[in-house]
Amino acid sequence: FAQFDLDPIKLRDPSTESVRTYRDLAATPGASLYTIELLAPSLSEAYSLANRLRVLPEVEKALTAANLVPNQQNDKLAIIEDMNVFLAPLRLPNIAAESGNKEETFKTLRQTLMLKPKQNLPELVTAAQTLNLAMAKLKTAKQIEAFEADVFRYFRQQMNRLTTALDAGPVALRDLPASIRERYLAANGRARVQVYPRDDLEDPAALRKFVDAVREIAPEATGSPVEILEAGRAVVNSVVTAAAISLIVVSGMVFLILSSTRDTAMVLIPLVLAALYTVAATVILSMPFNFANVIVLPLLIGLGVASGIHLVSRARAENSAAAAFASTTPRAVMFSALTTIASFGSLAISGHRGTASMGELLALSIGITLVCTLMVLPALMRLWPVRPKDAS
Numbered sequence: 001f002a003q004f005d006l007d008p009i010k011l012r013d014p015s016t017e018s019v020r021t022y023r024d025l026a027a028t029p030g031a032s033l034y035t036i037e038l039l040a041p042s043l044s045e046a047y048s049l050a051n052r053l054r055v056l057p058e059v060e061k062a063l064t065a066a067n068l069v070p071n072q073q074n075d076k077l078a079i080i081e082d083m084n085v086f087l088a089p090l091r092l093p094n095i096a097a098e099s100g101n102k103e104e105t106f107k108t109l110r111q112t113l114m115l116k117p118k119q120n121l122p123e124l125v126t127a128a129q130t131l132n133l134a135m136a137k138l139k140t141a142k143q144i145e146a147f148e149a150d151v152f153r154y155f156r157q158q159m160n161r162l163t164t165a166l167d168a169g170p171v172a173l174r175d176l177p178a179s180i181r182e183r184y185l186a187a188n189g190r191a192r193v194q195v196y197p198r199d200d201l202e203d204p205a206a207l208r209k210f211v212d213a214v215r216e217i218a219p220e221a222t223g224s225p226v227e228i229l230e231a232g233r234a235v236v237n238s239v240v241t242a243a244a245i246s247l248i249v250v251s252g253m254v255f256l257i258l259s260s261t262r263d264t265a266m267v268l269i270p271l272v273l274a275a276l277y278t279v280a281a282t283v284i285l286s287m288p289f290n291f292a293n294v295i296v297l298p299l300l301i302g303l304g305v306a307s308g309i310h311l312v313s314r315a316r317a318e319n320s321a322a323a324a325f326a327s328t329t330p331r332a333v334m335f336s337a338l339t340t341i342a343s344f345g346s347l348a349i350s351g352h353r354g355t356a357s358m359g360e361l362l363a364l365s366i367g368i369t370l371v372c373t374l375m376v377l378p379a380l381m382r383l384w385p386v387r388p389k390d391a392s
Helices: 017-026 043-054 073-087 102-113 122-135 141-151 155-165 204-217 224-258 261-284 293-318 321-326 329-349 353-383
Strands: 036-040 059-063 191-197
Touching (some): 036 043, 036 204, 043 059, 043 191, 043 204, 059 204, 073 155, 102 122, 102 141, 204 224, 261 293, 261 353, 293 321, 293 329, 321 329, 321 353
Antiparallel strands (some): 036 191, 059 191
16 A cells, blocks of 8 residues: 655755764664653653553553652662762872873883783783773873873763762652753643653554554643654645545536547546556555655646647547547657656755655656556547547
């Protein structure tokens, strides 16, 4: 069946930095950028709702403000207390204020790296040898100072963070910074539930399953997945409506031009057939519809109808389908269609993937329309001979 790709990111140029960064973030485990958001009247109700959502096979996790507070705090504080016994006395000297011959210190460090450990630690030996080879390239005091600055740039900061962490105590929700707490808890007591998907939501089927499963429990759910799904449905419904209106209006105009129901049908049948073949081609060529190229179907009706009108009108003027197709009209129709294909096909080289896909599908659909017009229309004229121009 034909597919509609709901992912708006696929419309962007994949080589841009923003899209590459998005892909990197999306590939991080547990860091899905597509989450469903819910609001509950209170934190307790939010916690209850999250528990109901967690059992769904489509849900990886459901977070509330309660998840910001560590669990099993007594056990964790006991471990920190044990670490404090060994690490609390640690003090960092003021490296920048120390004096001495750094070249000699550097040489001593290299000699230490060449010593073999008492235990059999091949990975440690390899790492020491690699570091020693890198340090061998440092010859001047300026190079050594730059090396020292690079190695210890964040060391003091990390040690200070470790020292701060060793002073940890019991944590309650009220102890959290307001900027963090307010992400999940409003001033009026309403609480937010954030629901993460288990599957990759780039798959349209997975997106629908995730949204539908959450909505069965919480119909008021919102968030990016819900917005994308509903936007896709709105676009598809709008395109179907636009295509139907286009077909009705074009049918009326063709009937006014040709004044014949049979001739009007002969013009429209290749057009409808081309639309069906275009939809089939998107499946065969793995070229799903998206928010940009879905406009092709309504456009196809307006762009493709002219060829049929020209051929039927020429057949009526010649009072013979054979004479019409032996004239220059079929060649004119073909070159006109090729010109249209070239103009719209140039969109395919656009860096914007949505615009490019629209150009590709337009070129394909107009080509299919040309083939259907030149192959199906003569057969219809043979089956239903056209009315002479002066028959009316």
